[in-house]
Amino acid sequence: xxxxxxxxxxxxxxxxxxxxxxxxxxxxxxxxxxxxxxxxxxxxxxxxxxxxxxxxxxxxxxxxxxxxxxxxxxxxxxxxxxxxxxxxxxxxxxxxxxxxxxxxxxxxxxxxx
Numbered sequence: 391x392x393x394x395x396x397x398x399x400x401x402x403x404x405x406x407x408x409x410x411x412x413x414x415x416x417x418x419x420x421x422x423x424x425x426x427x428x429x430x431x432x433x434x435x436x437x438x439x440x441x442x443x444x445x446x447x448x449x450x451x452x453x454x455x456x457x458x459x460x461x462x463x464x465x466x467x468x469x470x471x472x473x474x475x476x477x478x479x480x481x482x483x484x485x486x487x488x489x490x491x492x493x494x495x496x497x498x499x500x501x502x503x
Contacts, residue, residue, distance in 0.1 A: 410442075410464075410465065410466060410467075411462055411463060411464045411465075412435060412440075412442055412444070412462065412463050413460070413461075413462050414428075414431055414432065414435070414459075414460075414461050414462070414463065415458065415459070415460050415461075416428045416431050416458065416459050416461070417456065417457055417458045417459075418457045418458075419457060420457060421454070421457065421489045421491065422484065422487050422489055423457070424457045424458070424459060425487065425489055425497060425499065426482055426484060426487065428459050428461070429482040429499065429501075430481075430482045432444065432447060432461075432463065433479055433481070433482060435463070436468065437478075437480075440467065441467050441468040442463070442465060442466070442467060442468070443465045443466060443467070443468050443473065444463030444464060444465040445463075445464055445465040445466075446463065446464045446465070447461055447462070447463040447464075448461060448462055448463075449461045450462055454491075477503050478503065479501045479502070479503055480501075480502045480503060481501065481502040482499065482501055482502075483499075483500050483501065483502060485500050486498065486500050487499055487500070
């Protein structure tokens with residue numbers, strides 16, 4: 391569902407360095423599933439894949455016809471010596487998810503912590 395640059399061509403993970411960045415392309419069947427997969431894929435990069443903590447995520451392009459988002463996140467790999475632990479998002483849910491595509495779009499998302 392997504393493509394990121396955290397993996398080398400040979401399939402092995404490449405080490406992340408401070409101020410590294412990841413590029414993510416996510417698709418969905420509609421705007422709600424697109425939003426879900428966008429948030430869920432970024433959460434996966436942090437919690438399971440390469441433990442990447444984005445300091446900033448920028449949406450580079452939204453294709454509403456094909457339900458795709460291209461984004462880039464800047465940050466670094468999680469390090470217990472540097473990053474304090476606290477409350478964390480465990481999962482993104484569809485529960486009560488809303489996408490209002492108006493002149494000023496609004497979204498509503500509930501996450502499990």
